[in-house]
Amino acid sequence: xxxxxxxxxxxxMGWGLGAAVTLPSLxxxxxxxxNVQDKQRLNIALCGLGRYANxxxxxxxxxxxCRLAGIVTGTPAKAAEWQRAYGIxxxxxxxxxxxxQLSRNPDIDLVYITLPNGLHKEYVLRAAKAxxxxxxxxxxxxxxxxxxxxxxxxxxAGVQLAVGYRLHYDPHHIELKRLxxxxxxxxxRLMEASLGYRLEGISPDDWHLNKAxxxxxxxxxxxxxxxxxxxxxxxxxxxxxxxxxxxxxMPALFKEVxxxxxxxxxxxxxxxxTSSSTSNCxxxxxxxxxxxxxxxxxxxxxxxxxxxxxxxxxxNFPVVNQQAAQLDDIAQHILxxxxxxxxxxxxxxxxxxxxxxAIYRAAHTGRxxxxx
Amino acid sequence: xxxxxxxxxxxxMGWGLGAAVTLPSLxxxxxxxxNVQDKQRLNIALCGLGRYANxxxxxxxxxxxCRLAGIVTGTPAKAAEWQRAYGIxxxxxxxxxxxxQLSRNPDIDLVYITLPNGLHKEYVLRAAKAxxxxxxxxxxxxxxxxxxxxxxxxxxAGVQLAVGYRLHYDPHHIELKRLxxxxxxxxxRLMEASLGYRLEGISPDDWHLNKAxxxxxxxxxxxxxxxxxxxxxxxxxxxxxxxxxxxxxMPALFKEVxxxxxxxxxxxxxxxxTSSSTSNCxxxxxxxxxxxxxxxxxxxxxxxxxxxxxxxxxxNFPVVNQQAAQLDDIAQHILxxxxxxxxxxxxxxxxxxxxxxAIYRAAHTGRxxxxx
Numbered sequence: 001x002x003x004x005x006x007x008x009x010x011x012x013m014g015w016g017l018g019a020a021v022t023l024p025s026l027x028x029x030x031x032x033x034x035n036v037q038d039k040q041r042l043n044i045a046l047c048g049l050g051r052y053a054n055x056x057x058x059x060x061x062x063x064x065x066c067r068l069a070g071i072v073t074g075t076p077a078k079a080a081e082w083q084r085a086y087g088i089x090x091x092x093x094x095x096x097x098x099x100x101q102l103s104r105n106p107d108i109d110l111v112y113i114t115l116p117n118g119l120h121k122e123y124v125l126r127a128a129k130a131x132x133x134x135x136x137x138x139x140x141x142x143x144x145x146x147x148x149x150x151x152x153x154x155x156x157a158g159v160q161l162a163v164g165y166r167l168h169y170d171p172h173h174i175e176l177k178r179l180x181x182x183x184x185x186x187x188x189r190l191m192e193a194s195l196g197y198r199l200e201g202i203s204p205d206d207w208h209l210n211k212a213x214x215x216x217x218x219x220x221x222x223x224x225x226x227x228x229x230x231x232x233x234x235x236x237x238x239x240x241x242x243x244x245x246x247x248x249x250m251p252a253l254f255k256e257v258x259x260x261x262x263x264x265x266x267x268x269x270x271x272x273x274t275s276s277s278t279s280n281c282x283x284x285x286x287x288x289x290x291x292x293x294x295x296x297x298x299x300x301x302x303x304x305x306x307x308x309x310x311x312x313x314x315x316n317f318p319v320v321n322q323q324a325a326q327l328d329d330i331a332q333h334i335l336x337x338x339x340x341x342x343x344x345x346x347x348x349x350x351x352x353x354x355x356x357x358a359i360y361r362a363a364h365t366g367r368x369x370x371x372x
Numbered sequence: 373x374x375x376x377x378x379x380x381x382x383x384x385m386g387w388g389l390g391a392a393v394t395l396p397s398l399x400x401x402x403x404x405x406x407n408v409q410d411k412q413r414l415n416i417a418l419c420g421l422g423r424y425a426n427x428x429x430x431x432x433x434x435x436x437x438c439r440l441a442g443i444v445t446g447t448p449a450k451a452a453e454w455q456r457a458y459g460i461x462x463x464x465x466x467x468x469x470x471x472x473q474l475s476r477n478p479d480i481d482l483v484y485i486t487l488p489n490g491l492h493k494e495y496v497l498r499a500a501k502a503x504x505x506x507x508x509x510x511x512x513x514x515x516x517x518x519x520x521x522x523x524x525x526x527x528x529a530g531v532q533l534a535v536g537y538r539l540h541y542d543p544h545h546i547e548l549k550r551l552x553x554x555x556x557x558x559x560x561r562l563m564e565a566s567l568g569y570r571l572e573g574i575s576p577d578d579w580h581l582n583k584a585x586x587x588x589x590x591x592x593x594x595x596x597x598x599x600x601x602x603x604x605x606x607x608x609x610x611x612x613x614x615x616x617x618x619x620x621x622m623p624a625l626f627k628e629v630x631x632x633x634x635x636x637x638x639x640x641x642x643x644x645x646t647s648s649s650t651s652n653c654x655x656x657x658x659x660x661x662x663x664x665x666x667x668x669x670x671x672x673x674x675x676x677x678x679x680x681x682x683x684x685x686x687x688n689f690p691v692v693n694q695q696a697a698q699l700d701d702i703a704q705h706i707l708x709x710x711x712x713x714x715x716x717x718x719x720x721x722x723x724x725x726x727x728x729x730a731i732y733r734a735a736h737t738g739r740x741x742x743x744x
Contacts, residue, residue, distance in 0.1 A: 189621070189653035190632070192564060198663065242616045244740075249561070249642040260562070262636050262646050270621040274634050274648055281561035281661035289653035291570065366738065368616075 042331035045070030045092065045108045045132075047099070047123055048115035049078045052137060055303070056114065059323025065331035070108045072099055099123070103130035110334065112164075113137060116213040117220060124150045128157040133334055137164040138224050140349030142215040144357055147350035154346065162330050162340050163349035167225060168232075169325035171317035172297055172306040176286070179295050179310065180233030186291030188234055188271050193226035193286045195301045196260070196278035202253065208279075209253055217257035219359060223277035225301040227355045229286055230265050230273030232343065238265040238273075238355055240370050243363035249280050263359045414703035417442030417464065417480045417504075419471070419495055420487035421450045424509060427675070428486065431695025437703035442480045444471055471495070475502035482706065484536075485509060488585040489592060496522045500529040505706055509536040510596050512721030514587040516729055519722035526718065534702050534712050535721035539597060540604075541697035543689035544669055544678040548658070551667050551682065552605030558663030560606055560643050565598035565658045567673045568632070568650035574625065580651075581625055589629035591731060595649035597673040599727050601658055602637050602645030604715065610637040610645075610727055612742050615735035621652050635731045 044066050046053050060068045070092035071082050079093050092107060102108055110133040113123045121141045127134045134154060140163050141147050154161035167173045180188050196218060199208070207213040214220055231237060246260035253259075260278035267273070276283060286300035293311035300306060303322060308315035326344070333340050342348060354371065362369040416438050418425050432440045442464035443454050451465050464479060474480055482505040485495045493513045499506040506526065512535050513519050526533040539545045552560050568590060571580070579585040586592055603609065618632035625631075632650035639645070648655060658672035665683035672678060675694060680687035698716070705712050714720060726743065734741040 189570075190566075190568070190648055190650055190655055192566065192648065192655075192657075194562075194564065196562065196661070198561075200663070244614045244636055246644055247638060247642045260644070262644070264616055264634050266619060270619045270652075272618055272632070272634070272648075274646060276562055276564065276644075276646055278562055280642075281663065282666065283562055283564075283659070283661045285564075285659065287655070287657065289568070289655045291572070291653065294654065366740065368738065 040335060041065055041067040042334055043067050043069035043107055043109045044327075045072060045094070045102065045111045046082075047072035047111050047113045047127075048119075049073045049075070049082060050114060050116075052114045056112065056323055056327075059321055059327050062321045062324035063327045063331070065335060066327045070094065070102075070105070072096065072111070099126055100130055102127070102132055109133060110135065110330075114164075116207040116210075117142070117215045118207075118210075118213040121146045121150055124161065125153050128153040128159050128161075131157060131159060133160045133162075135162045135164055135330060136346075136349070138349065138352070139215065139220045139356065140346065140353055142220075142353075144350055144354040147346060147353050151346040151350060160334055160340050161346040162344050163346060164326070165228070165344045165348065166303075166322035166326045167229070167301065168341075168343050169329060170304060170306065170320060170322050172304075172308050172315055173229070173232075175308070175315065175317065176229065176288070176295065176297065177232050177235075180288060180290075181235040183290070185293035185295065185311070187269060188288050188290045191230050191233060191271065191273040191286070191288045192275070193229045193273055193301070194276040194278075194283045195222040195225050196276065196281055196283040197222070198281050199253065199279040200250070204253055209255070209257060211256035214257055216356075216360065217254065217259060217261065218277040218279045219258065219261045219263075219356060222301075223261065223263075223275060223359070224352050224356060226273070226275040226277060226286075227265070227359075228348075228352055229301065230267075230275070231351065231355070233288055234267050234269065234271055234273075236267045236269060236271070237351065238267050238358075238371055240266040240368055241355065241358040241362045242266075242368045243359045245363045246276075246278065254279070258363075261359070261363060263362065265355065412707060413437055413439040414706055415439050415441035415479055415481045416699075417444060417466070417474065417483050418454075419444035419483050419485045419499075420491075421445045421447070421454060422486060422488075424486045428484065428695055428699075431693055431699050434693045434696035435699045435703070437707060438699045442466065442474075442477070444468065444483070471498055472502055474499070474504055481505060482507065482702075486536075488579040488582075489514070489587045490579075490582075490585040493518045493522055496533065497525050500525040500531050500533075503529060503531060505532045505534075507534045507536055507702060508718075508721070510721065510724070511587065511592045511728065512718065512725055514592075514725075516722055516726040519718060519725050523718040523722060532706055532712050533718040534716050535718060536698070537600070537716045537720065538675075538694035538698045539601070539673065540713075540715050541701060542676060542678065542692060542694050544676075544680050544687060545601070545604075547680070547687065547689065548601065548660070548667065548669065549604050549607075552660060552662075553607040555662070557665035557667065557683070559641060560660050560662045563602050563605060563643065563645040563658070563660045564647070565601045565645055565673070566648040566650075566655045567594040567597050568648065568653055568655040569594070570653050571625065571651040572622070576625055581627070581629060583628035586629055588728075588732065589626065589631060589633065590649040590651045591630065591633050591635075591728060594673075595633065595635075595647060595731070596724050596728060598645070598647040598649060598658075599637070599731075600720075600724055601673065602639075602647070603723065603727070605660055606639050606641065606643055606645075608639045608641060608643070609723065610639055610730075610743055612638040612740055613727065613730040613734045614638075614740045615731045617735045618648075618650065626651070630735075633731070633735060635734065637727065 243263035287296040297308040615635035669680040
């Protein structure tokens, strides 16, 4: 409870934001860095200093409401390097063995977990136990049941739980949601959403190829964005799923997880979303066709910059730092002691994981899986 | 045999074209209309004066080597209108009852069959029996076995058989084939090819909704282009197929044929092609991702004009009249007494139908269908 409650004073002192934190206004604020006092900054510890932590560095540097205050790593050389680069004191530098001592450190408000997928659940539970708010990278966990346990643990500990859903902070995706959910072109009927990266040259020891650490192949790591875009463009949850495991063209690498996978989501309105996610080639596109027109992005689901258009006109939105916008919105909510928006919450992660579980079940059984 | 042999004299007299009729040169010839003598024109009878016959009118008008010389229709008013518009004498105007009398008409060289799909086989057999060359619109028939019978009948009659595969004459598609088959970006791994039109407002009596006349829904009428593009970009035949019948959102119309369908083709190289074909929304796109880049068209599979690009640059090809280019290439081959290119032949139609049959079987059984 400590950290969560500790922040209520900020709101009481009038430093909090207004109730309505609209995403576009946040986005437009990001480029001009306001003079935010350190007391209004959320102190973040990055847990797992791998590839995505290096992407987040840029987001933290560009953020107005966050400060990189701590690290968790099992590699002493990385600890030394990050401490030096960011002026992180020894007392804010943890290993996986000392992680639980975070509970005694009032200088860390939130732990951002960028560990391999298979460690997400354990470290969310440990962060909650330490009384820290948590952002966990996607995929949130391996099963919907895991997600439920993580949500429950955070609720009981009185800390907030977010999933690193950066796309909700990109104005192109905010527009996709508006076009779909507000039926600007009428009812959406068909979506095509695919994301893939060619992993040639990857080490056979990379954790993304290890079932226990990755939980699966590109569906887990990339397909989650395709699933989610279909869900949020419609504002609906799928009622059934079909899926197909694709061929293996790099057998030396893909011994444990799928190399590529295709699937189809069926929504209550009759709309469908078809997707591919692959580790053997690059693909990054989203398309939606509705009764009176279409809209699409390409690139669509990566870090951008995105390019979009509708059947009427090209998109004209600014390029934003997705991670900075995400971090600032989360920080502003937590600093103001307000619940996080549901679309980046653990609950959203649970809904994605429910679909991903069904996709794997459909792919492995060859059957259409109905979602109750 | 009569018509086929009758044309050999043209070649012997030196009017024939050189052996190598390359498509790009043909395409570039089309805009400048050469002064082609009437003796060098192929006399075509259009059989079935529906929607596509009206599209072909433009192609015939723009062609250099074809003349609209006859018609076959069951509607006296249409016969009168077309005869008046194109100066077609009564002796070249047929009904379905008098069709077989074409055998006694030396002024018709070829019958272009634009009847509903369910009549394709019957009229190809009757045209062959009448000793006329034939172009039949896609889908060639309903089954691979039907295609075989049609091919055999034409071979025995000594007439040539083409399927109305207009896309082979569009420079954008000629380029797709080159990029894929010549591996300009390395091995293609993933293709996404979809084509659909929203049929809202269509009469419930339209033959496209009638199983006996259409043979199926959008897979038969539109999906054939998706199947074919996957095949010709790779230059391979699929070894397995999975497919899913989509939801019905217009139950008053789609009682007999599918409203939408999705499928996945698996090729020997390990490449896959995923597709949607639908009658409930507009979609018209092709994408291919290879080891070292991608290429795509959107619009991609309709009558154009197409817009394409690769990961390096935008396409810059002229807009062509697909139908005129198609008609002129077919006419030049027949006038020169040369066999038609295999990629627009009945054999090509048979290969597509083999895949389409497997797609329906996969969709209806829920199983992955292996193609021997």
